[in-house]
Amino acid sequence: MKINPGGALALEDIVGRDTLVAEVMDTLETQSLQLVAERRMGKTHVLSKLEAQHRDGWVMVKRDLEGVRSANEFVQYVLADLHPLLGKIKKFREWLASIGSEASGLKIGPVTLPNFSAKSWKQGLVDTLAHLSESAQTKHVVFLWDELPMMLQNLAKTAPQEAMELLDVLRSIRQENAKVRMVFTGSIGLHHVVRHLKQQGYVNAPVNDMTTMEVPPLTHADATSLALRLFQDNRIALAEDAVAGVVAAEVDNIPFYIHHVLSKLKSKHAGSAHRVTADDVRKEVVDAIRSALDPWHLKHYEERTREYYAGDRTACHALLDAVASAPGSMSMQSAINRAKSVVPTMDTESWLELTNLLERDYYFVRHTDNGELLYKFSIVARWWRWHRGVPAAEGGAA
Incomplete structure (x- = not known):
């Protein structure tokens, strides 16, 4: 492949x-x-x-x-x-x-x-x-x-x-x-x-x-299998097969990003004596997230808010910033309270509607146990924190 x-x-x-x-x-x-x-x-x-x-x-x-x-x-x-x-x-x-x-x-x-x-x-x-x-x-x-x-x-x-x-x-x-x-x-x-x-x-x-x-991401097993096949078919040596699972996990089992990670690794290591490690994979992901060239087109998540939330874009960004600041999930009320410090005039029903729209647009999911908000994809949360300059609480990744 x-x-x-x-x-x-x-x-x-x-x-x-x-x-x-x-x-x-x-x-x-x-x-x-x-x-x-x-x-x-x-x-x-x-x-x-x-x-x-x-x-x-x-x-x-x-x-x-x-x-x-x-x-x-x-x-x-x-x-x-x-x-x-x-x-x-x-x-x-x-x-x-x-x-x-x-x-x-x-x-x-x-x-x-x-x-x-x-x-x-x-x-x-x-x-x-x-x-x-x-x-x-x-x-x-x-x-x-x-x-x-x-x-x-x-x-x-x-x-x-x-x-x-x-x-x-x-x-x-x-x-x-x-x-x-x-x-x-x-x-x-x-x-x-x-x-x-x-x-x-x-x-x-x-x-x-x-x-x-x-259409969800691949299962972790399928995403790992895809990454391993790409390593093998493109003559990229691995320190151990488990590295393929690291690729899958780092990019939320999404095949588009798996191909991108392997593309960078191939350009550096295909046919060489170097055996790719888990740290090599993590570095490529961090570099892509932090790149001003946006090779993975992640800026789309910010740009599209102009179209989707034209009248409420400031509130939208405030809510996304609030949830991005948490290392894991955040209660809906805590997220809204933090966002209200930016847009104090917006009423509660409008905040709830905005939260629901952000969930429908795949920014957020609700935690199945406690109903708290968290980003649906960790790769988006990491990009949002880095490019928006949102301080990550202890335990958050950049």
Whole structure:
């Protein structure tokens, strides 16, 4: 296996996800779902495995929607992705020909898809998916839509009404078309998009028919196995095999960071007589956390608060600083009290709502025994302390 930090992995190099993929497939038998996780957790790789391991009679349609800027463009991509399946159906071809006189859109081989107007994209989407019922051999068509929340966020900024209507149409299609399943995933939480739309008058619950599944870090056993394989396949000598477990533990069993650590170790030690020790690993992690060049893109956790918490960013940072100062967990009330010294005018209910949002955005988790707050990922807590200059209480790591 090649070391590949941040790149697209070959299917055989995506480890530890078979159980999750099977659970997603079982869920899709009955309903659509949101696949959620913090960025760099491997959601896109899970989609790739889903696409490759579909069940008999299932058609998997995978599309990255990050660059889509309008509902019209989205519907054209849906048409394009379904054309290999629906193009064999006479009624679909006749329907497509009947609306082909509209302004030209995407061109696929000899076929030019319609460029739907603002008034007709909704009907075009509904009509397109209605033709799936004529595909007798198809049990389910599963749309694997990566970065759909980002597409909706882009829409919400320029055409909020269009974003609202698209969410509603997609929900209606899920309710009325038994063959359609949808998987939403992306680096932006859809709850933030819906929250923004509700501030502009949106009143619906567009995804309450979908279940939510999280893409977690690898198990420690799988993360250790991945690190050990990377050491071995890239001729990086180890002082002992247990060092692979140190790599996994130091980066919260997240494969993206495992690849990064191994990349640095390879550049220094591959093919040499030096045998990598646990201290070598810890040094690489500390160096990455403290680097002004931010090789692991950890500054994202601070930068995105401008978008997610625009009106409450100072309070957000105060709360994150408070919990980061603790070596372990901190009671919610203690964290809020400490943050209040920075923003004394914010009321208790707003602090509780902010805490809940930070939990949904993977900054915090609640301790299962006492309900105290702690950072979900130690790597983020360590970076936050270092780059924000938060004094760590005794026992805290930098």
